[in-house]
Amino acid sequence: MTEAVIVVALLLVGACATAAVAVRDPVRQSLVLAVLGVVLAVLFTVLQAPDVGLSQLAVGSALTPLLLLLTVRKVRRRAQRAPDGPAGRRGREGGP
Amino acid sequence: MNGWILAAAVVLAAGLGATLRGVVTGPLRRRAAAQNLSTALACPALLLLAQGYARPAYVDLALVLAVLGPVGTLVFARLLADELADDPPHARTATFTAAALGAAVVVAVSVATGPGRALVKLLVIGALLVGGNLVASRALAGGMQEGRRD
Amino acid sequence: MQGRRTLLAVAEVAAWWVPLAALWLVLVSTVDPLEAAVGAGASSVVALVARGARRAVTGR
Numbered sequence: 001m002t003e004a005v006i007v008v009a010l011l012l013v014g015a016c017a018t019a020a021v022a023v024r025d026p027v028r029q030s031l032v033l034a035v036l037g038v039v040l041a042v043l044f045t046v047l048q049a050p051d052v053g054l055s056q057l058a059v060g061s062a063l064t065p066l067l068l069l070l071t072v073r074k075v076r077r078r079a080q081r082a083p084d085g086p087a088g089r090r091g092r093e094g095g096p
Numbered sequence: 097m098n099g100w101i102l103a104a105a106v107v108l109a110a111g112l113g114a115t116l117r118g119v120v121t122g123p124l125r126r127r128a129a130a131q132n133l134s135t136a137l138a139c140p141a142l143l144l145l146a147q148g149y150a151r152p153a154y155v156d157l158a159l160v161l162a163v164l165g166p167v168g169t170l171v172f173a174r175l176l177a178d179e180l181a182d183d184p185p186h187a188r189t190a191t192f193t194a195a196a197l198g199a200a201v202v203v204a205v206s207v208a209t210g211p212g213r214a215l216v217k218l219l220v221i222g223a224l225l226v227g228g229n230l231v232a233s234r235a236l237a238g239g240m241q242e243g244r245r246d
Numbered sequence: 247m248q249g250r251r252t253l254l255a256v257a258e259v260a261a262w263w264v265p266l267a268a269l270w271l272v273l274v275s276t277v278d279p280l281e282a283a284v285g286a287g288a289s290s291v292v293a294l295v296a297r298g299a300r301r302a303v304t305g306r
Contacts (some may be wrong), residue, residue, distance in 0.1 A: 005105040062168040
């Protein structure tokens with residue numbers, strides 16, 4: 001049973017990390033990264049490393065998405081101010 | 097080995113698997129709602145794991161997640177307010193299902209713990225979990241509109 | 247007037263301190279005198295911060 005829950009957590013981490021790479025838009029990527037932080041904390045707990053899980057939770061669930069979203073917002077403001085620059089051609093939705 | 101870890105594995109596989117699918121596909125509002133639900137479902141799983149491993153110290157992880165999960169959702173609700181304003185996420189059924197699951201897990205673990213200081217700690221975690229997620233999903237559904245400045 | 251305001255401030259900090267110290271005692275793993283002392287100190291710091299935050303939010 002202990003191995004089963006480890007396998008479940010590993011599969012979740014693998015799927016979530018693959019999705020975080022595959023999603024192209026940074027805003028949606030930050031949402032996937034927040035979930036990845038939570039899933040990684042669960043994996044660390046299952047592997048009997050709750051101290052690592054605690055720091056992963058503290059950083060991954062709120063701090064990483066906050067930094068990413070603030071960066072995206074700043075880049076967009078700059079792109080709106082200079083709409084003929086190379087960054088201005090990207091649409092609001094982003095991605096190809 | 098024991099039922100607690102089996103229950104945690106089921107919650108992780110079904111609940112977090114479903115939220116992972118929700119956060120990867122679909123429009124932005126569905127992804128934001130799924131991110132909120134992922135913290136609401138991981139916290140009961142951590143409580144079940146702490147009970148299953150018979151390590152009361154592992155409950156601290158659930159406490160930290162119950163505090164920081166709604167904070168992360170509020171970050172998204174504040175910074176994505178423009179994108180979510182036209183089409184706010186209303187995942188009422190899923191939110192109440194997750195809240196009911198959290199409350200049921202807290203009650204089950206509390207019954208297994210018995211009276212004492214650990215019981216009070218579990219009840220504090222349960223109140224933070226249910227209340228925090230209801231507040232976070234309400235903010236996601238449009239409660240941050242008046243705080244918008246731009 | 248001044249004494250009355252000071253009394254109100256002390257009462258508010260004490261009203262923050264009691265639940266904060268109780269929360270500390272609930273969340274620590276073992277209750278012993280050292281933990282109680284550290285909890286009392288931390289609760290008083292956080293009680294002062296909480297009063298400052300409450301005054302900043304309500305604007306008084």
